[in-house]
Amino acid sequence: MRILSGLQPSGRLHIGNFFGMMEPALKLQHEGDAYYFIADYHSLTSVHDGKALRSYVRELAIDFLACGLDPEKCVFFRQSDVPEHCELSWILSTITPMGLLERCHSYKDKIANGIKPSHGLFAYPVLMAADILIYDSDVVPVGKDQKQHVEVTRDIAIKMNETFGEGLFKLPQPRIQEATAVVPGLDGQKMSKSYDNTIPLFEEPGPLKKKIMGIKTDSTPVEAPKAVEGSSILALYKLVASQSDYDAMVADHLNGGVGYGDFKKRLLQGVTDYFAPFRARRDEIVADKGYVDKVLAEGAEKARAVARKTLGRVRDAVGLG
Ligand code: ATP
Numbered sequence: 001m002r003i004l005s006g007l008q009p010s011g012r013l014h015i016g017n018f019f020g021m022m023e024p025a026l027k028l029q030h031e032g033d034a035y036y037f038i039a040d041y042h043s044l045t046s047v048h049d050g051k052a053l054r055s056y057v058r059e060l061a062i063d064f065l066a067c068g069l070d071p072e073k074c075v076f077f078r079q080s081d082v083p084e085h086c087e088l089s090w091i092l093s094t095i096t097p098m099g100l101l102e103r104c105h106s107y108k109d110k111i112a113n114g115i116k117p118s119h120g121l122f123a124y125p126v127l128m129a130a131d132i133l134i135y136d137s138d139v140v141p142v143g144k145d146q147k148q149h150v151e152v153t154r155d156i157a158i159k160m161n162e163t164f165g166e167g168l169f170k171l172p173q174p175r176i177q178e179a180t181a182v183v184p185g186l187d188g189q190k191m192s193k194s195y196d197n198t199i200p201l202f203e204e205p206g207p208l209k210k211k212i213m214g215i216k217t218d219s220t221p222v223e224a225p226k227a228v229e230g231s232s233i234l235a236l237y238k239l240v241a242s243q244s245d246y247d248a249m250v251a252d253h254l255n256g257g258v259g260y261g262d263f264k265k266r267l268l269q270g271v272t273d274y275f276a277p278f279r280a281r282r283d284e285i286v287a288d289k290g291y292v293d294k295v296l297a298e299g300a301e302k303a304r305a306v307a308r309k310t311l312g313r314v315r316d317a318v319g320l321g
Pocket residue numbers: 006007008009010016017019020021046141142143144145146180181182183184185190191192193194195
C-alpha cells in the first residue's frame with residue numbers, strides 16, 4: 001500500500017494539522033510505503049516572501065520529525081526538490097474541466113478569508129492531483145477540508161485513463177479520521193495557517209496562554225449552564241484530555257457554576273501536557289546541525305526516482321518527448 005500526504009509551509013504547524021493529518025499519517029507510516037512531503041509549490045499561493053517560505057519549510061520539517069515522523073520508515077521530502085510534480089500538473093490541467101475546479105470549496109473559502117485569487121490558487125487541486133498520482137498512491141490521509149480535492153484527483157485520473165489508456169493511473173482513496181476531521185480555530189472557523197486563528201504545535205508558553213485565553217465565547221454568566229454543542233473549547237479539549245477530564249468538563253458545562261476562564265485554563269494545561277514530549281524531541285533535532293538537510297536530501301532522491309519513472313510513462317502515453 002502506497003500512502004501519500006503533504007503539508008503546506010504556509011505558517012507554523014498547528015494542532016488542526018496534527019490531529020487531522022499528522023497523527024493518522026504517523027500511524028500509517030508503520031503500515032505501508034509512505035511518502036510525506038512539504039508542499040512548498042502550493043504555499044506560493046499564499047506566501048510571497050522567499051525568506052519566510054524557506055524558514056517555514058525548515059520549521060515544518062523539524063516539527064514533523066519531532067512529532068515522530070521516521071525518515072527510515074517513510075520518504076520525507078520537499079515538493080520543489082521534485083519538479084516533475086509541475087510537469088505532470090500541466091499535463092493533467094489540459095484534460096481538467098473548468099467546472100470541476102469551479103466547484104471546489106477550498107478556493108472559495110480562501111478568497112472569503114482574504115487570500116488573493118490567482119490562477120495558482122484556482123489550479124491548486126490539479127497540482128495536488130499530480131502530487132498524488134505521480135507516486136501511484138493508494139491512500140491519502142487528510143483532514144475533511146481536503147476530501148473534495150482527493151475526489152477531484154480521482155476524477156482527473158479517470159479522465160486520463162479514459163483518454164490515454166486504462167491503467168495509466170491508480171485511483172487513490174482519501175483516509176479521514178472522523179473524530180478529528182475538522183479542528184476548530186480560535187475564532188470557531190476551521191483552524192488554518194493562513195487564517196491567523198491557530199494554536200501552533202510548539203507555541204511558547206506566553207503566547208499560547210494569550211491565544212487560548214482569547215478564544216471567542218458567548219456572554220453566559222458564570223452560574224448558568226453553558227452550551228456543549230458548538231463549543232470550540234470543548235472540541236479542542238477532547239483532543240488533548242483524558243476521557244475522565246473531558247467528561248468532567250462536559251458536566252461542568254451542563255451544571256453551570258464554572259466560568260469560561262476556568263475552562264480555558266484547563267485547555268491550556270491539556271495542550272501544554274500533550275505536546276511536552278514532542279517539545280523535548282524538537283530541541284534535540286534543532287541541536288543536531290545538518291540532520292534536517294540530510295533527511296530532506298535523501299528523501300528528495302528517493303521521491304524523484306519514483307516521480308521520474310511515472311512521468312516517463314505519462315509522457316509516452318500522451319505523446320511528449
Ligand atoms: P493553509 O491555510 O495554508 O491552507 P492549513 O492550515 O489548511 O494551511 P494545509 O497544509 O493546507 O494546512 O493542510 C495540511 C493537512 O492538514 C491537510 O490534510 C488538511 O486537511 C489538514 N488540516 C488542516 N487544517 C485542519 C483542521 N483545522 N482540522 C483537521 N485537519 C486539518
